[in-house]
Amino acid sequence: MNYIKGLCLLLCSFLSVCLSGQLQAQSFIHPGLLQNAQDIARMKAAILAKQEPVYSGFLVFQAHSQSQNTYHMQGPMEMVGRNPTVGQGIYDADANAAYQNALIWALTGTQLYADKAIEIVNAWSSTLKSITGRDAVLMAGLGPFKMVNAAEILRYTHSGWSAADIERTESHFREVIYPVIKDFAPFANGNWDSAAMKTMMAIGVFCNDRPIFERALHYYINGAGDGSLLNYIINETGQCQESGRDQSHTQLGIAHLGDCAEMGWHQGLNLYAYADNRLLKGFEYTAKFNLGQDVPYVPAMDMTGKYWHQRISVEGRGRLRAVYEQIYNHYVNRMGLAAPYTQAAAEKIRPEQQGLPGADHVGFGTLLYSRTAGSDDINTIPAAPAGLLAQTTSTNGNTISWVACRGANYYTLKRSEQKNGPYTVLAGNITGLLYRDTKALQGRTYYYTVSASDKSGGSANAYPVSITTGFPIKWKAADIGSNGEPKGSAVFDGRQFTITSGGMGIDSVQNQFKFIYTTLKPNGTITARYVPQVSSQFSGFGLAIREGLEDSDIQAALIVKPELNGQPESPGWHTKLFFRNVKDGIIKDIASGPVLSEPVVIFSRLTGYYWLRLQRKGAIISAYSSVDGKNWAKIGSINRQVKKNALVGLVVSSGLASVPTVVKFDQVTVY
Known part of the structure; x- marks a missing residue:
């Protein structure tokens, strides 16, 4: 066994050297949205052992009306819309049922649940042609997220879902849902943006479409609108863009960001840690205020220029939404960090119910995310880095940054003057998440990629980013x-x-x-x-x-x-x-x-x-x-x-x- 393991490591090292000048193909981990294979196995084991609090969370989930394989589908429809409302409640209810039946199938192995989820996903993917209304982006960012999660579970759990149905569903997500959310919602409060982001990330994974996934990821870390991480959680205290609006929307906005981070985690990326755990700071601030304690507040204008809130809002204060178990279990039980207010909020409403209203968020976090301290997914060779950003100045060359990979010890930066390579190594053994290329020539366009390594081996190359040093010649x-x-x-x-x-x-x-x-x-x-x-x-x-x-x-x-x-x-x-x-x-x-x-x-x-x-x-x-x-x-x-x-x-x-x-x-x- 040791001989085989050593041979495999040698082969990985050889391939890494041979492919260092090329852009290696990237692949997604499946299932890899809100639940991966390890999550499903963890929940199944806890349910079988009646382990608390997971078992209590499962009983709530199992008893829900939209978790039944006898659920009567309310749709499908050719067109749904929001503001004016057309079938919004119908779609959201069916999306809830599709996701919940798909998950119970994965946890119990009872085929009737898989059949019900397949029925719902197939019906909508073959019928729905458009999402309309003034709030179309928001509608497309909420219910469809659950539909994509249902499809991801069904596709990768031997549910009996046919290849033809899967292909049609891929086309549906690309051609009907994605066009509505592809440019996000920079004209609105941040929960719109973050809803679009998480559904876009999910579509990217399900459709194995790296550009779609990267588009969402770039917006999370560097988007212009209110919903990107640093525009939503606006400062180090954790104040949120909608904190001055009301507490319900604030909790919804940070929950969407949390879902992005969880999906990123399952794809080997540590969005949770981005910007010094800014996501945790937003949850701690919001939980503390909604538990009745005071928090600092700075009057702030949002990125649209339309919303100026002079004081934190008490509207909805104390009505905790079912969003805290996921964040508590990641930061405390996965990572060993302190999150006292998030923990208190999670404990106060445990076991979490369904996320309401409609399909606003998933909920059921006590079942989905409860884990013992120190438990985590199986360690593997790091995934490829992602979310590469390139900045340039006229004097200091180009600066390249990226999202941290789980378990990576160091990174290798590569550069080319052609999009598809060949790439040459610019710097190795980088321990941070940023590198400044001071040798880039003014007016020349470069393509950069990064790979990650740990003691087990090296990752594929990241999806490349391009930048013209300074500006084009004469600009x-x-x-x-x-x-x-x-x-x-x-x-x-x-x-x-x-x-x-x-x-x-x-x-x-x-x-x-x-x-x-x-x-x-x-x-x-x-x-x-x-x-x-x-x-x-x-x-x-x-x-x-x-x-x-x-x-x-x-x-x-x-x-x-x-x-x-x-x-x-x-x-x-x-x-x-x-x-x-x-x-x-x-x-x-x-x-x-x-x-x-x-x-x-x-x-x-x-x-x-x-x-x-x-x-x-x-x-x-x-x-x-x-x-x-x-x-x-x-x-x-x-x-x-x-x-x-x-x-x-x-x-x-x-x-x-x-x-x-x-x-x-x-x-x-x-x-």
């Missing part, structure tokens, strides 16, 4: 406005500009915005496509031609901005052409397009792609827009001579003094 960045505002950052990944900026505006005497620019020919054109979605709902962004970088320089700008109508939830988004010459005291609104509508704006939200173009021919500057990049509508023209060596580029402002926005552009061309 630069500047902050336009008083006092060096608005600060922020900008990166180009070889395809897309991502610009973060504060600033009060682009169309006023006191301009404040981020300008990413290059030079413009005497007869030249810039074209760019806005990539949804924007975070601050007061943002202005677009294209500009300027004579220089001083605030007072002549400027022509084609800007997308909201119309201030006193209704922050329903702004009217316009495309406007401005000309300004502060030296002459002239600021003109030259032309304005119609209020934007579908497919660019839906329910007053910038959810669709939108193309912008500025063209200079002699003294005439003309502005155009397009919804498809093919058919262009003229916004207006300016007849004003701008000096020959003008600057042209992308402009972004949040429209707020203290809150930045994030805007993305691709298909940027200047000729």
Whole structure:
């Protein structure tokens, strides 16, 4: 046996060396959403031994009306919606039943439960064609999460689910659910974002789709909206973005983040520990307040710019939701950390009931997560790192960071100038989660990947991330406005500009915005496509031609901005052409397009792609827009001579003094 083990380790080492120059294929662990194989085995053993508190949790779960194999399916429907409500309760009830029957099948081996879960998943995946309404993102992020978890359990527990049905269900999740949540909900409170994130992660795993999984993971750690980890749990004390709204939504938001962390854990990633256990701090803060104790509170504006809460809300205080067992058992019993308030909250409502209302969250945590201290999943070779982020500066090269892998002792960073390699080792034996590549050449695009290692062997390579050092050749960045505002950052990944900026505006005497620019020919054109979605709902962004970088320089700008109508939830988004010459005291609104509508704006939200173009021919500057990049509508023209060596580029402002926005552009061309 020792000989075979040694031979296997030698072979793993050999393969690692041979494949070091290539991007090794990654694979997901299955079942690997809220429950993995070890979880199911742990629960089965505890139930058989009538071990408490698991057994009491099982009795609650088993007795629930939606855990019965005699459950009468309420759907399916071709279309469901939220605000206006169409079949929301029907879908959510069936999603609950699908998940609960799938889990009881896995725990008991009784085929009738598997059959019921298969019936429900098949019915909805073959019938549902659309999710509609103003709150469609939220609906698609809640009930479908349970449906995907049911499907994951059924697929990997020999339930008898046919290959054809599995393939159809994969297509359903990709084509009906995913498009609704793919751009998250940066216009809303954070529980919307976090619901979209967890369902997207689940779809990525079930469909074995690494880009979908990585999209959700990147948003968790670095998303622009209220629901990303550091935008939701806003400080080290654990205060949450919705703490000033009410306690019910706050508990829901952190519960979604917890589900993301649990799925990450089952895929070998330690999201729980991210940002110095920020998730735990959010739970401790929220549990402490809802147990009747005081907590510090700092008035804060959210990332949309719409929600300003001056004090912590007492609405719903003391009504503990069934979300605490998962977090308590991870931090205390898996990791050996202290979580006194989370523990007290879990004990107060033990055994946890179903997560209510509807399909808001799973609940039943006493059954699902209770474990003895020190118990954990089986140790294996580390999974591949994930969630790679790349940042760049004009002087210090590129900085690459990633999410920690469970059990990894060190990491190896690799680099290529081509997406698919070959990759060469840039640095090995990295013990942290960040590396600065100071040898990257300015203006050159690089692709980075990372692998993890422990004493058992090395992982596959992470899904790569790309970055152009500094900016593309001949492109630069500047902050336009008083006092060096608005600060922020900008990166180009070889395809897309991502610009973060504060600033009060682009169309006023006191301009404040981020300008990413290059030079413009005497007869030249810039074209760019806005990539949804924007975070601050007061943002202005677009294209500009300027004579220089001083605030007072002549400027022509084609800007997308909201119309201030006193209704922050329903702004009217316009495309406007401005000309300004502060030296002459002239600021003109030259032309304005119609209020934007579908497919660019839906329910007053910038959810669709939108193309912008500025063209200079002699003294005439003309502005155009397009919804498809093919058919262009003229916004207006300016007849004003701008000096020959003008600057042209992308402009972004949040429209707020203290809150930045994030805007993305691709298909940027200047000729």
